[in-house]
Amino acid sequence: MKKRIASAVLASAMAFCLAGCTGTAPAADKVQEAVNDVVESTVEEVKDQVEDVAETVSDVADEVAEEVADTTDDGVMTYQEYAEAALESEVTIVTYVQAHQSWWDGKLTVYTQDQDGGYFLYELPVTEEDAEKFVPGTKIKVTGYKSEWSGEIEITDATYEFVDDGDTFIAEPKDITDKLGTDDLINYMNQKVAFNGFTVVARPSGNAFDYKYDNSGSHDENSDLYFDVQDSMGNVYTFTVESYLCGNDSDVYAAVEGLNVGDVIDCEGFLYWYEGANPHITGLGVKTN
C-alpha cells in the first residue's frame, strides 16, 4: 500500500512539473496537449505497473502468511482441505467431540465436528482413563489417514491430543429432511443432522423395528435397532440405533422399541454411511400416531 501511494504522488508531481512548463502560444497549446497526452498515458502506465507490483507483493505476502500459519498450526487442515484430500493420505485436523461409541479394547470410535463439517474417527487408540475425557464439545487435534469403508469417509490409524485452550463446540443438528434422496446428501456425511415428519413403515419382517436388520437379535443382547421411514415422496430409508452409541438403556433405544407402523416422527443423529446413507439415530420423538 505504501508503495502505491508513493507511486501516485510521484506521478502527480511529474504531471504538475510538465504542466508548469507550458506557454500561451497556439503552438505551445498543441505542445501542451501532446505533453498532456503523454503524461496521461505515462501516468496510466505507471499506475498499472504500480498496481501489478502491489498485487504481486500482496500475493507473496499472503503466501508467506499462509506458510507461517501452516508452520505454527502443524499442518492442521480446514474442513475444505480435508474434504479435498486424497483417500489414504495423511490428514491433520482440529475438531470437537460430539459423541462416541462405547470404549472397548483400548479403542474409541468418535463422532466429531467443527463449524464446517463432520469427521468420523474409527477406532482411535484411547486409554480407558482418557475415554472419559471425550465429552461433547471437547477440542482435539487428530492426525491419521483419510480412508473409506463401504462409502463411509473416516479417519483411521490416528493419534490425538487434547487442545486445552478453553474453546469448545457442540453442533446443532442441521435439518436435512429435504436432502434425503439427493446428491447433496453426501456433503453432510458424519454431521449431526435432523429429519422431521417421516412416517414409520413396516420392515420386510412386518415389524416396526428389528433388533439387528434381520430381527435375529434382542433387547437383552444390546442389538442394533433398525427401522424404516418414508418421506412425503414415498421414498423409504433405513435408520439405525447403533447400540454401541446408544445402548439398550438409552432413551432413544426405548423410543424406537415403542414405535408402531404409521407413527410420524422427528429424529436426529449422525449421518453415517454404509453402502448409502445410514443415519445413526440418537434422539427421536413421535409427533402423531
Add this chain to the structure above:
Amino acid sequence: MIALKKIAYAAAAFLACGLMLTGCHGSKEKSAFELPEQFDESKKIEIVFWAKNDTNKAQTDIYKKAADDFSKIYPNVTVNIRFYTDYGKIYNDVITNISTGTTPNVCITYPDHIATYLTGTNQVLALGDLIDDKRYGLGGSEVKFDAPTRDEVVTKYLDECRIGGALYAVPYMRSTEALYVNKTYVEKLGYELPDEITWDFIWEVADAATEKDESGNYKVSGQNVMIPFIYKSTDNMMIQMLRQKGAEYTTDYGKVLLFNDDTKGILLDIAEHVKKGSFSTFKISSYPANFLNAGQCIFAIDSTAGATWMGPQAPLSDICADDIESDIEVVVRKIPQMDPSDPKMISQGPSICIFNKDDPQEVLASWLFTQYLLSNDTQIAYAETEGYVPVTLKAQQSEEYKDYLARRGEDNDKYYYIKIDATKMLLDNIDKTFITPVFNGSASVRDAAGQLIENTTKSVRRSQTVDDEYVKKLYDDIEALYRLDQLGASIDPSNASKADLGPLPSGAKALIISLGAVWTLILLYLLYVEIKKRRTKKK
C-alpha cells in the same frame, strides 16, 4: 487329660497345616466333574447357553427350537439362550465371567479360545471319558433322543477339539473358505476359468482387470470402481499360504515361527499387487460380497458360511437392488493353491464347550443338551442355513440331507446354488482341510498373521515403501503388539533345555516357602513328641 491335650494340639497343628496347603490353591479352582449315577429328572435345572449365529434369523430360530425340543424330552431342564454374532465378544465375556464364576453352562466357541479358558483349573469340562460313557456318553443307553454315537461324529472334526491331547469340546458345524468368482469378467478378460485355481492365475487375472479406458473407467466392467481381488479373513490368507508353501507358522507347543522369510516373500508379493490396484481386504475396503455383486470385484474369498451373500441372486444382500450387476455369473471354487495337485484349505467353524459347575446334575444336563445339538434335527437344519457341513456322518449320510444337496438351484433361498456348491466343495475336500496348533495364545498368533497383511496393504496404499527393511520393522511391531515374544518358549519341549524361564513368580515363591514352613512345623512337632517320649521313658 494330658493325652487329650496332646491329641488336641496334634489335631490343631495338622488342621493348620491343612489349611495352609488348601490356601495355596487359587480361588478359581473347581473340583473335577464326577458323572452322577443317574440323571435326576425330578430336579429343576436351568442351563445357560451362549450361542453364536451369523446374523441370520433362521439360525437363531433353530437354536430356540433345539432348546424347546430338548425341554420337551427333559421337562425338568430349561435352556436359556444368549445370542452372539461375534466369536470375539463371546471370548471376552467368557474371560470376564470366569473371574466372577458366572460362566455359561454351554458355549459355542473356537478351540483357540478354549485354550485360554483352560487357565482356570477344571473350568472347562474334559469330555474324554464322558463321550465314551455307555449310559450317558454319545448315543448312550440312557440318552432319551437319537444322538450320534462317537463313531458317527467325523473323527477329524472331533480331533480338532483336542487341546494338549485332551478333548475339551465337540464340533458343532464346519466350514472352510471358498473362492467366489465372477466368471463372466474372467472370460471377458480373455481367460478360461480352470477348475483348480492357482495363486499365479488369480494374480495374473486380477492385474489384468485393473486396465482402464480413456475416461478412467475399468475396461472389464465399464465402472469407476474395481477391486479385482478381495480377501475377507487375512489371518486365514496368511495361514493357508504358509501351509501351502510348507512354511513354518508355530510349533504344536506354541513357539511362534511366523516371522520368517517365507512370510516376508508372501508380504512383498502381495504388496506388488496392491500397488497395481489388484488387491484389498475386508478390513480396508468392505465386505467382498458387496463388491462382487456390484460387478466391482472378480475374486472374493470368504467363508463357505457366507455363501448366502454371494452372487447377484443371493438371498442376503447389503447393497441396493439398483447397484447389483445382475448379468454376471458367479461360481464357486476351492481357494487358490500353490500346488493344485495337493490342495490345502483351512477347517473352521464353531465348536461347543461345557463349563464345569458345582452341581454335577447341572453339568450332566449341559452335556445332554450338547448332544442334542449334534442330533440330526439340529445338525441338518443349521447346516442348511449356510454353507456349513454337519459334523456327524449320521447327518451327512441321511436321506434328508442328501435330498437337500440334490435340489441345488431349485430356488434362491433354501436351495440357493452357490450355498450348496460351497457346501459340496467342502464335503468333497474334508481330507484336504487342516487346523493350526491350539495353545494359550494361539488366537493372538492368528491375529498377528492377518495384521501383517493388513498393515502391508495399508502401507502400499499410503505410498509408503514396502521392502526388506519395512518387513523387518513390521515383524518387530506386530510381535510387540500381540506380545508374541512372551508365548510358547517355556512350554515347548524342543526348546526346554534352552529356555530361560526367568525368576520364579511371586505366587510360586510363596507356595514353596509355605510348603517348606509346613513341613518344618510337622518335623519339629514330631521331634518334640519323640523327645518328650524319651524323657518320659527315662523318668
